[in-house]
Structures are given as C-alpha cells and as structure tokens.
Amino acid sequence: MTPSERLDATFSALADPTRRAILARLALGEASVLELAEPFAMSQPAVSKHLKVLERAGLVSRSRDAQRRPCRIEIDPLAEATDWLAEYRKLWEANFARLDTLLEELKADAAAHGSAGNPTDFTTRED
Amino acid sequence: MTPSERLDATFSALADPTRRAILARLALGEASVLELAEPFAMSQPAVSKHLKVLERAGLVSRSRDAQRRPCRIEIDPLAEATDWLAEYRKLWEANFARLDTLLEELKADAAAHGSAGNPTDFTTRED
DNA sequence: AAGTTTTAGAACTAAATGGTTATGTTGCAT
DNA sequence: ATGCAACATAACCATTTAGTTCTAAAACTT
Numbered sequence: 268m269t270p271s272e273r274l275d276a277t278f279s280a281l282a283d284p285t286r287r288a289i290l291a292r293l294a295l296g297e298a299s300v301l302e303l304a305e306p307f308a309m310s311q312p313a314v315s316k317h318l319k320v321l322e323r324a325g326l327v328s329r330s331r332d333a334q335r336r337p338c339r340i341e342i343d344p345l346a347e348a349t350d351w352l353a354e355y356r357k358l359w360e361a362n363f364a365r366l367d368t369l370l371e372e373l374k375a376d377a378a379a380h381g382s383a384g385n386p387t388d389f390t391t392r393e394d
Numbered sequence: 395m396t397p398s399e400r401l402d403a404t405f406s407a408l409a410d411p412t413r414r415a416i417l418a419r420l421a422l423g424e425a426s427v428l429e430l431a432e433p434f435a436m437s438q439p440a441v442s443k444h445l446k447v448l449e450r451a452g453l454v455s456r457s458r459d460a461q462r463r464p465c466r467i468e469i470d471p472l473a474e475a476t477d478w479l480a481e482y483r484k485l486w487e488a489n490f491a492r493l494d495t496l497l498e499e500l501k502a503d504a505a506a507h508g509s510a511g512n513p514t515d516f517t518t519r520e521d
Numbered sequence: 522a523a524g525t526t527t528t529a530g531a532a533c534t535a536a537a538t539g540g541t542t543a544t545g546t547t548g549c550a551t
Numbered sequence: 552a553t554g555c556a557a558c559a560t561a562a563c564c565a566t567t568t569a570g571t572t573c574t575a576a577a578a579c580t581t
Binding site: 279 | 538541542547549
C-alpha cells in the first residue's frame, strides 16, 4: 500500500460513527467481536464487516483465544493521519502568516502612494 | 449537524486523494475551480463535486470574483478531527500505561508465588 | 447584442458501502 | 461424537459515490 492508499484507508475507516465507537471501546482495552457488537443495533456480521475495514486500515489487529478473536487498537495509522493533518495545518498557517505580511505591506503601500491593486492576487503565487 | 456528523463529513472528505490534493493546493493560497482542476485527469464537473463535498464538510469556503468562485481552506473542522484523534491517542496511551503497570504487578507476583494467570485478562476490565 | 469564460446542474453509469439473513467453520464442552 | 459458542463468509439489496457528457446560467469582453 502506498502512503496515499494508507491515508485513504485510515480516513475512510474513521468516517463511520460505528467504527469510531468501536475504536473508542478498544481504546479502553481488548474486546471480542460479540462484546464489540453488543452496544449496537446491528447484526454480528455487520460488526465483523466494520472490523474488517478497521483491520484493512491497520487500525485494529486480532489475536486468537479459543473461539474468540480479541481485537486491539493499533496506533500507527492514526499517527500517520495526525501527521498529515499537522502538515497541512503548518502549511496554511504559513499561508496566513504570508497573508498578514502582505496586508501589512499593502497598508504601508497605500499610506505611501495610493491604490494598491487586488490583495487577493497573492492567491495565485506558486512559490 | 451533530459533532458526530461533522466528523463523518470531515473524515470522509479527507478519505479521497483528489480532495486531499485539493486541500494541499489550497493550503498554498486561494484558487479558482479551473485552477484546482488543472492538475487532475478528470473533468471540471468532477472537481466541482469534490469541492461540494469539501464545502459540505466546512473544509472549504468560497467567495465571488466575477465569474470565478475562489476557494479557500478552512481550518476549524480539521482542528476537530485532530482533537478526536488526540483524544483517543490519550485513551489508549493510558491503556498502555495500565498494561505496563499490570505486567509489573504480574512479574512481582510471579516472583513471589508461582503461576500468575493469563496476562491478557486485563482486557476485559471496564474501569 | 453577441460571444466567451467560469462554474453549476441534470441525467446517467459503474462500483463501493453498509446493512440484512442464512450458512459454514472452528474450537471447546459434555 | 454431539452440541454449543464465537466468528466468518456468501448472497443479496438499497444507497451512496465518483466519474462521465451535455446543457444552462452568470458575468465579463468586444
């Protein structure tokens, strides 16, 4: 799986409230499929499907204990997702900083000369 | 929209590589629909649809400039998503800490007496 | 006024998603 | 060996999604 595919899998796994609830439960400790299914108004196979999605995204791993398949949460994919978010947060914060700078410059410019063009022009810069 | 629905919208918006690329582009500054569409091997209406998804999730807002509808990124929903991730990270880190403690106890126990039961039993604790 | 640019919408299609019920499969218990 | 418990798989269905093309609307340009 490429990094982009991993992000696809992680974010789409997180996009469902049932799956987020399952992760929330697993954050408290391992649980079997039936234990996980219990709070939900849906069949066991439906929960098994959700677990498969979570497993495919690497967010959950399973072991064996007789007939049970205890599930546990895995943090690594969430770290990747967090990193992605942090990265773009940084980028657009830099962008805001640049906008602030530009607005300062325009203000100074306006004070010095007169009209100062369209401030939104900065948006097409590709540096 | 409930907080859960907002998370649904945010995470599923982020689950598509095209939409993540659009956000990456917008992190560098505003852009029009055609500008955003240019790098992709897909039609303009397809990009418009992606933008609608991003807009519905509150990740993008649009203004007017003649025929253009410049798009800009909005950070708030991403902050919510980050918060959700951070929350569960904290939870399962607490869980790991508890596991460590338990393992320590079991080791001490084993040293004192003998066999010490199944260490994975801790998983069914609901404190 | 007519044409062009930019964007949105409608109608359609293929594939993925989220659920169901019914049926296997695996491993323990009696 | 028979049965029960926990889970998975199969087959099916409805809805959503991601794309297409074609068309319409809005606002500028000449």
